Amino acid sequence: QVHLQESGPGLVKPSETLSLTCTVSGGSISSYYWSWVRQPAGKGLEWIGRLYPSGSPTYNPSLKSRVTMSVDTSKNQFSLKVSSVTAADTAVYYCAREGRSGSYYPFDYWGQGTLVTVSS
Amino acid sequence: DIQMTQSPSSLSASVGDRVTITCRASRSISNYLNWYQQKPGKAPKLLIYAASSLQSGLPSRFSGSGSGTDFTLTISSLRPEDFATYHCQQSYTTPWTFGQGTKVEIK
Numbered sequence: 001q002v003h004l005q006e007s008g009p010g011l012v013k014p015s016e017t018l019s020l021t022c023t024v025s026g027g028s029i030s031s032y033y034w035s036w037v038r039q040p041a042g043k044g045l046e047w048i049g050r051l052y053p054s055g056s057p058t059y060n061p062s063l064k065s066r067v068t069m070s071v072d073t074s075k076n077q078f079s080l081k082v083s084s085v086t087a088a089d090t091a092v093y094y095c096a097r098e099g100r101s102g103s104y105y106p107f108d109y110w111g112q113g114t115l116v117t118v119s120s
Numbered sequence: 121d122i123q124m125t126q127s128p129s130s131l132s133a134s135v136g137d138r139v140t141i142t143c144r145a146s147r148s149i150s151n152y153l154n155w156y157q158q159k160p161g162k163a164p165k166l167l168i169y170a171a172s173s174l175q176s177g178l179p180s181r182f183s184g185s186g187s188g189t190d191f192t193l194t195i196s197s198l199r200p201e202d203f204a205t206y207h208c209q210q211s212y213t214t215p216w217t218f219g220q221g222t223k224v225e226i227k
Contacts, residue, residue: 004171035216045164045207047124060215094163097213104170105211110163120171 002026004095004111006010012089018082022095024113029076030051032048033098033105036069036080038091046091050098059077085118092116121212122146125221126132132227139195141222143208148188152212155184155193158221167206168193198224 008020022034036048049059049069057069063082071078082089092113099108125148133139143153151171156164166175168184171191181196195202203226208219 044220045209045218047218048167050214050216058214062215096163099166099169101169101173104152104173106169106175107156107164107171107209108165108166108175110165113163 001098002109004109006093006114006115008114008116009117010117012116013120014086015084018080018085018091018112018116018117018118019088019093020080020114022078022080024076024078024097029071029078030073032100034071034078035096035098035107037094037096037107038089039094040088040091048082048093049079050089051082052091053078071082087118090118121147121215122133122207122213122217124210124217124219124223126206126208128222130225131221132225133198134227135198135200137198137227139198139202139224140170141206141208141224141227142190143186143193143212143219145189145191146211147206149210149212151187152210153184153186153191154209156207157202157204158207164207195224217218 003025005120035050051057068081068082094113095111096107097109098105125144126141154169155168158164172184205223
């Protein structure tokens with residue numbers, strides 16, 4: 001059974017960089033797309049970006065200038081950085097796997113989510 | 121970006137009711153439409169992918185239909201554990217986008 005776990009600081013100061021890591025267990029990170037999704041309190045889901053371990057990341061244009069994603073296959077981990085954060089970046093951040101079924105890539109496994117609050 | 125619009129935003133229903141939630145895309149997404157269930161404080165859970173394919177291990181009371189721009193999620197007979205928020209998501213083209221969610225509450 002695939003398991004994803006987010007880790008990182010729960011509190012980030014405005015203008016600083018938010019950094020999160022997702023550790024994947026129960027399967028290899030090498031053969032799937034991996035995404036980050038966030039959800040402000042009481043609001044909907046927003047896709048941040050995705051990466052494939054052997055390819056270049058794809059980011060949501062709404063965040064592209066501030067987001068960096070990377071992968072460490074030796075640790076079965078992938079990471080997210082969001083720079084110059086503001087209160088609008090306060091949200092629960094989820095990592096998720098994009099499963100493969102033919103040409104379809106739904107999010108079939110999710111981490112439990114981690115709340116990141118931007119505040120001084 | 122493709123905009124996804126769900127209706128209604130919330131609904132009240134009773135155990136045993138048939139519930140239908142709709143999702144409309146701002147342009148055609150073929151059948152690249154997924155549905156998720158989310159309970160308070162929990163991560164979303166995949167229910168339906170490719171508009172009508174039930175995720176493995178899930179009960180058959182959940183079904184999806186549609187193609188192009190209009191899609192529906194149907195729960196044939198609502199059970200207590202189905203009270204949750206449901207999200208649609210298009211996986212036709214990046215950026216992947218979600219609907220705003222539909223909260224199913226107990227009447």
